[in-house]
Amino acid sequence: MDQHYTPEEFARSIVNGLICRAPRRAADFAAGEGALLSAIRERWPKTYLAATDLSRLAVKKLRQRFRNAKAEQCNFLDESSRKRVCFLGAAHKKFSLIFLNPPFSNRGGGKCPVTLGDESIACSPALAFVIASLRYLSRRGRLIAILPSSCLTSQRDSSALTEILKSHDVQLLCDRKDVRFGKCSVEVVVVAISRREGLTSAGAFRIGLSKMRGGIKTQLTKNSISVSVFRGTVQMAPPPRTVTSGGIPLVHTTHLKSRSVEISRMIEVAHASTSGPMILLPRVGRPNIDKTCLYLSDARIALSDCVIAIRFNSAAAAKLVFSLLISNERLLLGSYGGCCAKYLTLAGLSVMLRSLGIITEVCRVDQASTDSAAKVA
Numbered sequence: 001m002d003q004h005y006t007p008e009e010f011a012r013s014i015v016n017g018l019i020c021r022a023p024r025r026a027a028d029f030a031a032g033e034g035a036l037l038s039a040i041r042e043r044w045p046k047t048y049l050a051a052t053d054l055s056r057l058a059v060k061k062l063r064q065r066f067r068n069a070k071a072e073q074c075n076f077l078d079e080s081s082r083k084r085v086c087f088l089g090a091a092h093k094k095f096s097l098i099f100l101n102p103p104f105s106n107r108g109g110g111k112c113p114v115t116l117g118d119e120s121i122a123c124s125p126a127l128a129f130v131i132a133s134l135r136y137l138s139r140r141g142r143l144i145a146i147l148p149s150s151c152l153t154s155q156r157d158s159s160a161l162t163e164i165l166k167s168h169d170v171q172l173l174c175d176r177k178d179v180r181f182g183k184c185s186v187e188v189v190v191v192a193i194s195r196r197e198g199l200t201s202a203g204a205f206r207i208g209l210s211k212m213r214g215g216i217k218t219q220l221t222k223n224s225i226s227v228s229v230f231r232g233t234v235q236m237a238p239p240p241r242t243v244t245s246g247g248i249p250l251v252h253t254t255h256l257k258s259r260s261v262e263i264s265r266m267i268e269v270a271h272a273s274t275s276g277p278m279i280l281l282p283r284v285g286r287p288n289i290d291k292t293c294l295y296l297s298d299a300r301i302a303l304s305d306c307v308i309a310i311r312f313n314s315a316a317a318a319k320l321v322f323s324l325l326i327s328n329e330r331l332l333l334g335s336y337g338g339c340c341a342k343y344l345t346l347a348g349l350s351v352m353l354r355s356l357g358i359i360t361e362v363c364r365v366d367q368a369s370t371d372s373a374a375k376v377a
């Protein structure tokens, strides 16, 4: 049942690092022995605490340890079990802080089904736990989760993460860190998730540019520049037909060299195309910072489905974010997941960019710009 409890010191360092007012109501839905609740209580003694856990014994101990807190036995991944918990009922107030170190594994090792809004999703148990918890988060509340780092990089979790990103902001509080949970050591990330306030990417972007001064990172963070990220669509197996005239350049991972784009091959114009200013990255292959390329031209290009684009509506912003990525090489290359063949997911890239202060919209190649020139040719 994944009883790998969080070291008290680690829980404390996360809670003490949060910049926020004392939450009125806080919860841990996989509370175990209460390491996370204890860190919350230490910092904010007056906060109301609620807990659930699958284990009856854990709940009994929680009730003894936190005398004025609510603790109930519940299989949190089962909606009917959650409905039996009184403080999770519709009539009850939501939580301004939810702090989780959810179970990382399940018995069958398969995906867990869960719903977010009207969407049915299947993902790892850890992310399913996070998604199931989001409905109990107050409008301005924050959910903090200690997750296996694979939640941000794996294909298994990428569609669930993309779904979360549509309505929530996901911020990386702690990038990959090896933590000992009892006898095992796991590489984890700590994320903060909050509901997104309705801000369009184009609007946020304009504010960003008009006010940009001083240090790049500070300014990007302050102004929340937003951009679109998408994946190319030209399939390379079998490779598209090369044409000698009247075509558009194809950009595949082999054309990303020494931080710039080599244009060498033309294909039929019927393929979806896009234009700069963009940063292009390989979606698959050994992570290599020199394959992070700036493409500023407004000449249209078609991207292979092995290439990911980050598109901007200003060359200045593209250049700033490019230099930010180059100077955060470890963070960028660490966003690639997979054991043998490494790959980057749009959701993983978005979370990494968010940690640098850049809010992105995940979209299709034909939705990647606010201007008509960027639509499919």
Ligand SMILES: C[S@@+](CC[C@H](N)C(=O)[O-])C[C@H]1O[C@@H](n2cnc3c(N)ncnc32)[C@H](O)[C@@H]1O
Binding pocket: 001, 002, 003, 004, 005, 006, 007, 028, 029, 030, 031, 032, 033, 034, 035, 036, 052, 053, 054, 055, 058, 074, 075, 076, 077, 078, 100, 101, 102, 103, 104
């Ligand atoms: C990784 S431990 C974390 C405990 C605690 N939050 C901490 O950080 O120390 C996960 C806890 O989730 C509980 N658990 C496992 N599956 C669960 C489920 N479906 N619903 C609720 N709790 C569950 C386990 O009993 C265990 O106490």
